[in-house]
Amino acid sequence: MGRIISIANQKGGVGKTTTAVNLAASLAAAERRCLLVDCDPQGNATTGAGVSRASLRAGLYEVLVDSLNPGKAVVETCMNGLHVLGATGDMVGAEVEMASMEGKEFLLKRALNGLKEGYEFIIIDCPPSLGFLTINALTAANSVLVPLQCEYYALEGLSQLLRTVKAVKKRLNPFLALEGILLTMYDIRNNLAHQVAQDVRSHFSDKVLSTVIPRNVKLSEAPSHGKPVILYDIGCRGAQSYLALAQELIKRKDSG
Amino acid sequence: MGRIISIANQKGGVGKTTTAVNLAASLAAAERRCLLVDCDPQGNATTGAGVSRASLRAGLYEVLVDSLNPGKAVVETCMNGLHVLGATGDMVGAEVEMASMEGKEFLLKRALNGLKEGYEFIIIDCPPSLGFLTINALTAANSVLVPLQCEYYALEGLSQLLRTVKAVKKRLNPFLALEGILLTMYDIRNNLAHQVAQDVRSHFSDKVLSTVIPRNVKLSEAPSHGKPVILYDIGCRGAQSYLALAQELIKRKDSG
Numbered sequence: 001m002g003r004i005i006s007i008a009n010q011k012g013g014v015g016k017t018t019t020a021v022n023l024a025a026s027l028a029a030a031e032r033r034c035l036l037v038d039c040d041p042q043g044n045a046t047t048g049a050g051v052s053r054a055s056l057r058a059g060l061y062e063v064l065v066d067s068l069n070p071g072k073a074v075v076e077t078c079m080n081g082l083h084v085l086g087a088t089g090d091m092v093g094a095e096v097e098m099a100s101m102e103g104k105e106f107l108l109k110r111a112l113n114g115l116k117e118g119y120e121f122i123i124i125d126c127p128p129s130l131g132f133l134t135i136n137a138l139t140a141a142n143s144v145l146v147p148l149q150c151e152y153y154a155l156e157g158l159s160q161l162l163r164t165v166k167a168v169k170k171r172l173n174p175f176l177a178l179e180g181i182l183l184t185m186y187d188i189r190n191n192l193a194h195q196v197a198q199d200v201r202s203h204f205s206d207k208v209l210s211t212v213i214p215r216n217v218k219l220s221e222a223p224s225h226g227k228p229v230i231l232y233d234i235g236c237r238g239a240q241s242y243l244a245l246a247q248e249l250i251k252r253k254d255s256g
Numbered sequence: 257m258g259r260i261i262s263i264a265n266q267k268g269g270v271g272k273t274t275t276a277v278n279l280a281a282s283l284a285a286a287e288r289r290c291l292l293v294d295c296d297p298q299g300n301a302t303t304g305a306g307v308s309r310a311s312l313r314a315g316l317y318e319v320l321v322d323s324l325n326p327g328k329a330v331v332e333t334c335m336n337g338l339h340v341l342g343a344t345g346d347m348v349g350a351e352v353e354m355a356s357m358e359g360k361e362f363l364l365k366r367a368l369n370g371l372k373e374g375y376e377f378i379i380i381d382c383p384p385s386l387g388f389l390t391i392n393a394l395t396a397a398n399s400v401l402v403p404l405q406c407e408y409y410a411l412e413g414l415s416q417l418l419r420t421v422k423a424v425k426k427r428l429n430p431f432l433a434l435e436g437i438l439l440t441m442y443d444i445r446n447n448l449a450h451q452v453a454q455d456v457r458s459h460f461s462d463k464v465l466s467t468v469i470p471r472n473v474k475l476s477e478a479p480s481h482g483k484p485v486i487l488y489d490i491g492c493r494g495a496q497s498y499l500a501l502a503q504e505l506i507k508r509k510d511s512g
């Protein structure tokens with residue numbers, strides 16, 4: 001039964017897409033069938049996984065707004081065991097259209113119900129906002145993974161995000177758990193990163209995932225080649241850290 | 257008469273807030289009175305300019321949604337000639353409330369009309385989305401400055417943003433011009449940055465501003481001290497690049 005994990009943080013540029021694409025690919029590499037859902041109109045997760053947005057006949061927009069059968073929008077990727085439900089250009093208009101639909105917060109949850117059987121993990125990439133698309137992703141998810149860039153502005157937004165997660169848990173999804181806070185772009189030479197990491201660990205202790213993602217230029221180069229980093233350069237520190245993250249989450253799931 | 261420049265890009269984490277705060281401070285240092293408007297519910301520009309969000313009696317939310325006189329929400333900062341119209345916690349609900357208001361795209365334009373006389377520049381920081389708040393900022397502005405991180409995903413979103421700017425110019429603000437594309441977080445050691453910069457210069461040639469902002473850790477440290485970078489460490493490359501940007505924009509304005 002698919003475990004649905006949403007990758008969310010309204011702060012921009014913290015590594016949500018990089019985490020969604022590379023975690024999904026690392027789970028597939030560990031032979032856990034995985035579906036990557038791109039819930040961001042920017043469509044970065046779609047391209048980062050090597051799927052050409054222009055070639056998609058249908059994507060999440062058609063599933064949410066036109067009630068297309070989600071199975072018809074899922075495509076394969078260059079990796080065995082990794083499928084993508086992508087974001088086409090239409091997604092830019094999705095939030096406005098969804099706002100007036102019946103049961104607007106549950107559209108994604110309902111769409112994924114039919115797909116859960118076929119995957120062990122479903123990973124959802126969210127846009128940098130707390131609008132309808134992110135609310136839909138939190139309502140559909142078993143848990144939320146929060147990438148946190150080790151920078152000052154990123155720390156500022158964390159309490160707002162955790163308040164929103166609590167509100168969604170209370171009103172829309174009582175099963176929503178915090179999978180954890182993932183420290184990203186961690187540069188050991190940078191004092192600020194140490195300070196932010198210490199701050200977060202002292203406030204949120206056991207909620208901080210033990211895997212830390214280092215700043216690694218290969219992670220930002222891989223998307224320009226349309227590949228997850230484990231296919232671009234499996235030996236680099238970026239790839240190794242996402243493979244470790246996948247193992248950490250698999251152990252949690254298997255031990256229930 | 258105040259020239260209104262919106263700092264916009266729906267891609268997250270590209271340096272919008274860092275540019276808004278440090279450009280506004282650099283303009284004030286050049287004795288051009290400047291108002292910084294925080295149109296992002298995250299409120300990073302408010303804190304980055306040294307204003308405590310909790311201490312604000314009123315902010316942009318009260319001005320847009322409750323029709324408060326904007327002059328009553330403007331506060332001074334630790335720098336002469338730099339004022340802030342900040343974002344309080346209520347801003348999280350602004351977009352939903354504005355969606356049902358009369359003339360919803362013109363709310364910010366109308367609010368700033370009364371303030372333009374008192375400043376030579378008004379700089380507006382936008383959230384990482386193309387929703388109502390960003391549309392309001394583009395409708396109120398004389399021009400839009402687009403910070404572009406020299407990374408692959410950031411390049412992907414540029415054409416969508418420029419389409420939105422054209423659409424706003426056609427339907428809501430015929431005077432809207434592109435101030436320019438500002439290359440940010442430019443790391444000369446990084447091949448990808450060179451490639452992206454070359455790509456952008458070949459596609460957009462004269463629209464790329466001559467000032468380039470280098471990656472510089474002082475720029476990410478300054479906000480944790482509640483100061484624009486020119487007050488934190490004026491000699492660093494980050495501060496020098498924003499002082500140069502201010503000069504580039506002043507020359508353009510003065511030569512009309």
Ligand SMILES: Nc1ncnc2c1ncn2[C@@H]1O[C@H](COP(=O)(O)OP(=O)(O)OP(=O)(O)O)[C@@H](O)[C@H]1O
Binds near residue numbers: 012018185221
């Ligand atoms: N650990 C890392 N080391 C180096 N670069 C990284 C790392 N993680 C992400 N990046 C790069 O930083 C930029 C921001 O990351 P990404 O786009 O994944 O963040 P995001 O949170 O999804 O952004 P948005 O808020 O726009 O959706 C991208 O260009 C990406 O390639």
Ligand SMILES: Nc1ncnc2c1ncn2[C@@H]1O[C@H](COP(=O)(O)OP(=O)(O)OP(=O)(O)O)[C@@H](O)[C@H]1O
Binds near residue numbers: 013469473476
């Ligand atoms: N030139 C630079 N060198 C080093 N760090 C930078 C630079 N510019 C910005 N930063 C840091 O990178 C992060 C992202 O920048 P910033 O928050 O200004 O982007 P933004 O576009 O406003 O993000 P959002 O989309 O969330 O509003 C911040 O932590 C900031 O301190």
Ligand SMILES: [Mg+2]
Binds near residue numbers: 018040044
């Ligand atoms: Mg993203």
Ligand SMILES: [Mg+2]
Binds near residue numbers: 300
């Ligand atoms: Mg910002």
